[in-house]
Amino acid sequence: MSVHIRDVARRFGRTAALEGVSLEIAQGEFVALLGPSGSGKTTLLRILAGLEGSDAGVVHIDGEDMTGVPARERRIGVVFQHYALFRHMTVFDNVAFGLQVRRRRPTTAEIARRVRELLALVQIPELERRYPEQISGGQRQRVALARALAIEPRLLLLDEPFGALDALVRKDVRRWVRGLHERLGITTILVTHDQEEAMEMADRVAVMERGRIVQCAGGEQLLRDPATPFVAGFLGEATRLACEVRGGVAHFDPIALPALRVALPDGPAQAFLRPGDILALPGAGAGTVRAVADPAAEQPRLLVEIGDLRIDATAAPGMAPARGTTCRLSLRGGTLFAADGQRARAEPLARVARLVGDSGM
Amino acid sequence: MSARFRPAHADAPWATLLVAGAAVLVAILLLALPLAAVFVEALRRGLPVAMAAIVEEDSLAAMRLTLLVAAITVPVNLVGGVAAAWAVAKCEFPGKRLLVTLIELPFSVSPVIAGLVFVLIFGAQGWFGGWLQAHDIQVIFALPGLVLATLFVTFPFVARTVMPLMQEQGRDEEEAAATLGASGFQTFWRVTLPNVKWALLAGVLLCNARAMGEFGAVSVVSGHIRGETNTMPLHVEILYNEYQFAGAFAVAALLALLGLITLAAKTMLERAGRRHSRSAT
Numbered sequence: 001m002s003v004h005i006r007d008v009a010r011r012f013g014r015t016a017a018l019e020g021v022s023l024e025i026a027q028g029e030f031v032a033l034l035g036p037s038g039s040g041k042t043t044l045l046r047i048l049a050g051l052e053g054s055d056a057g058v059v060h061i062d063g064e065d066m067t068g069v070p071a072r073e074r075r076i077g078v079v080f081q082h083y084a085l086f087r088h089m090t091v092f093d094n095v096a097f098g099l100q101v102r103r104r105r106p107t108t109a110e111i112a113r114r115v116r117e118l119l120a121l122v123q124i125p126e127l128e129r130r131y132p133e134q135i136s137g138g139q140r141q142r143v144a145l146a147r148a149l150a151i152e153p154r155l156l157l158l159d160e161p162f163g164a165l166d167a168l169v170r171k172d173v174r175r176w177v178r179g180l181h182e183r184l185g186i187t188t189i190l191v192t193h194d195q196e197e198a199m200e201m202a203d204r205v206a207v208m209e210r211g212r213i214v215q216c217a218g219g220e221q222l223l224r225d226p227a228t229p230f231v232a233g234f235l236g237e238a239t240r241l242a243c244e245v246r247g248g249v250a251h252f253d254p255i256a257l258p259a260l261r262v263a264l265p266d267g268p269a270q271a272f273l274r275p276g277d278i279l280a281l282p283g284a285g286a287g288t289v290r291a292v293a294d295p296a297a298e299q300p301r302l303l304v305e306i307g308d309l310r311i312d313a314t315a316a317p318g319m320a321p322a323r324g325t326t327c328r329l330s331l332r333g334g335t336l337f338a339a340d341g342q343r344a345r346a347e348p349l350a351r352v353a354r355l356v357g358d359s360g361m
Numbered sequence: 362m363s364a365r366f367r368p369a370h371a372d373a374p375w376a377t378l379l380v381a382g383a384a385v386l387v388a389i390l391l392l393a394l395p396l397a398a399v400f401v402e403a404l405r406r407g408l409p410v411a412m413a414a415i416v417e418e419d420s421l422a423a424m425r426l427t428l429l430v431a432a433i434t435v436p437v438n439l440v441g442g443v444a445a446a447w448a449v450a451k452c453e454f455p456g457k458r459l460l461v462t463l464i465e466l467p468f469s470v471s472p473v474i475a476g477l478v479f480v481l482i483f484g485a486q487g488w489f490g491g492w493l494q495a496h497d498i499q500v501i502f503a504l505p506g507l508v509l510a511t512l513f514v515t516f517p518f519v520a521r522t523v524m525p526l527m528q529e530q531g532r533d534e535e536e537a538a539a540t541l542g543a544s545g546f547q548t549f550w551r552v553t554l555p556n557v558k559w560a561l562l563a564g565v566l567l568c569n570a571r572a573m574g575e576f577g578a579v580s581v582v583s584g585h586i587r588g589e590t591n592t593m594p595l596h597v598e599i600l601y602n603e604y605q606f607a608g609a610f611a612v613a614a615l616l617a618l619l620g621l622i623t624l625a626a627k628t629m630l631e632r633a634g635r636r637h638s639r640s641a642t
Contacts, residue, residue, distance in 0.1 A: 071536075071539040072539050072541075072542045072543060076540060077540070080536070084533035085534075085537075086552055086556075087534070088556055097538065097543070101538075101543040147537075148540075148541075
């Protein structure tokens with residue numbers, strides 16, 4: 001179902017958790033709320049679920065104003081961060097809970113049929129008589145999902161649902177949940193601080209910073225056109241460097257990095273360089289390889305020390321990087337923000353020079 | 362070498378022996394021995410004599426009164442204690458710390474003072490004495506006074522056993538229940554209460570033991586009218602002061618027995634609770 005959030009604000013005492021958040025979510029869409037802890041993403045989720053009130057703004061779900069509608073009447077499924085399974089109930093009773101508390105309660109046989117259907121859907125039919133403490137984290141997560149789905153939710157909210165799982169299980173469960181979303185078509189909002197998770201699972205990612213949504217777009221667009229320095233710094237593991245623009249050229253002195261051509265006015269600027277923007281070339285140079293992230297890759301990621309900085313770079317093709325060897329750094333591009341927030345994509349000087357040379361011939 | 366290795370957390374054997382030995386010795390001397398003495402003394406002149414002292418009319422009246430007071434105070438404290446624990450553990454409100462302190466007040470204030478306070482409030486010369494007399498209501502030196510004094514003394518037992526558990530469990534499960542469509546009552550009945558049931562039962566049993574055994578507060582408000590306002594502990598004292606040692610020890614032994622049964626029931630419940638949670642691990 002479609003969700004319409006406009007100018008929602010919430011304060012806790014003197015700290016503002018949300019400052020005028022607006023977001024439109026279409027029927028069947030999968031949106032991730034991504035941000036560092038304290039950015040307000042969980043507060044927004046709790047307001048949607050009806051577990052928290054808002055000081056200002058409106059939330060419409062399917063065109064219906066949610067103001068004053070208690071959580072239990074919203075029919076919004078929530079998978080909580082630590083699952084919040086009922087510890088004294090079996091898996092079966094956990095999933096059945098939402099059906100048993102209904103005003104028009106289905107018959108016992110009907111409830112049993114629905115519960116078994118859901119447990120089959122989340123692929124744990126054999127666990128129905130176990131207690132939450134007797135099953136693994138990944139299984140608990142499936143129970144929590146089945147329990148949330150039992151009420152046939154209009155909207156599914158996932159609050160950091162993979163945080164408690166170990167890395168291997170997490171990857172599997174992520175894909176499986178996304179697959180389930182495609183099968184069921186329930187509008188879903190995922191809260192996470194893990195950008196990889198957000199990018200992989202969601203159709204659109206809303207990046208939150210200090211109580212605001214600073215940009216909401218598809219993953220590729222966020223990486224290509226970050227709206228603010230915060231987004232540029234938060235996504236894509238970029239290195240943030242101060243630089244000086246003079247005559248359309250950004251200089252990094254005193255850091256030994258080549259200058260970049262950029263269409264920004266003269267003055268100080270911030271450069272965000274992703275690992276892919278920084279190429280480490282073998283041979284004598286100012287850089288020293290301090291770590292190799294994935295030695296088996298064709299172009300491994302490197303941690304390069306240059307002066308007193310440590311930056312993530314990529315090995316040039318054919319380079320056999322080893323810890324402790326020196327290297328030269330070349331830049332393939334980067335995203336720059338002028339002091340007034342104006343953004344431009346930077347280009348290496350060399351290529352521009354060659355283009356100029358080409359046109360001269 | 363490895364046989365001599367002692368893990369860092371283990372204490373020297375002589376220290377363990379000394380400390381454990383001291384604890385056991387104190388427990389035997391101060392706890393077990395007096396209790397045993399009560400039973401020995403009660404049965405010194407044989408079971409029939411002891412039984413005769415117990416089935417004596419005033420003793421039976423004292424027993425009935427004690428059970429009646431407990432039967433009223435325990436349910437009241439069960440409801441009040443759960444309400445207080447729930448409010449403190451699950452809600453935020455001004456004066457919460459004050460409530461927690463108030464709940465513990467009976468632990469720190471002498472029961473005699475509690476009794477005196479009720480006399481001051483409800484006694485013939487007390488604040489409401491005139492009004493109560495005008496309406497022919499007897500509080501002090503009657504059942505209501507006994508119940509009030511016992512309530513005051515036993516209030517913390519349920520609240521203090523349930524509160525830490527509720528606080529530890531937090532509000533997550535209640536919130537989950539709400540999103541699943543449960544009303545406040547359904548949430549409380551199906552989620553909150555079952556989660557604390559073992560602690561709650563233990564608290565109720567402790568409350569019951571104290572309600573039956575309370576002496577100080579009850580002594581002040583009772584008036585010691587034999588066969589009418591004497592509870593078992595008060596009856597024991599009267600018999601003792603009248604040099605009826607056989608009767609005193611017989612009733613005392615019965616009272617102690619009630620306490621022991623309560624304790625045993627609590628231990629069994631705790632074990633059942635542990636078994637339940639272990640079967641769930």
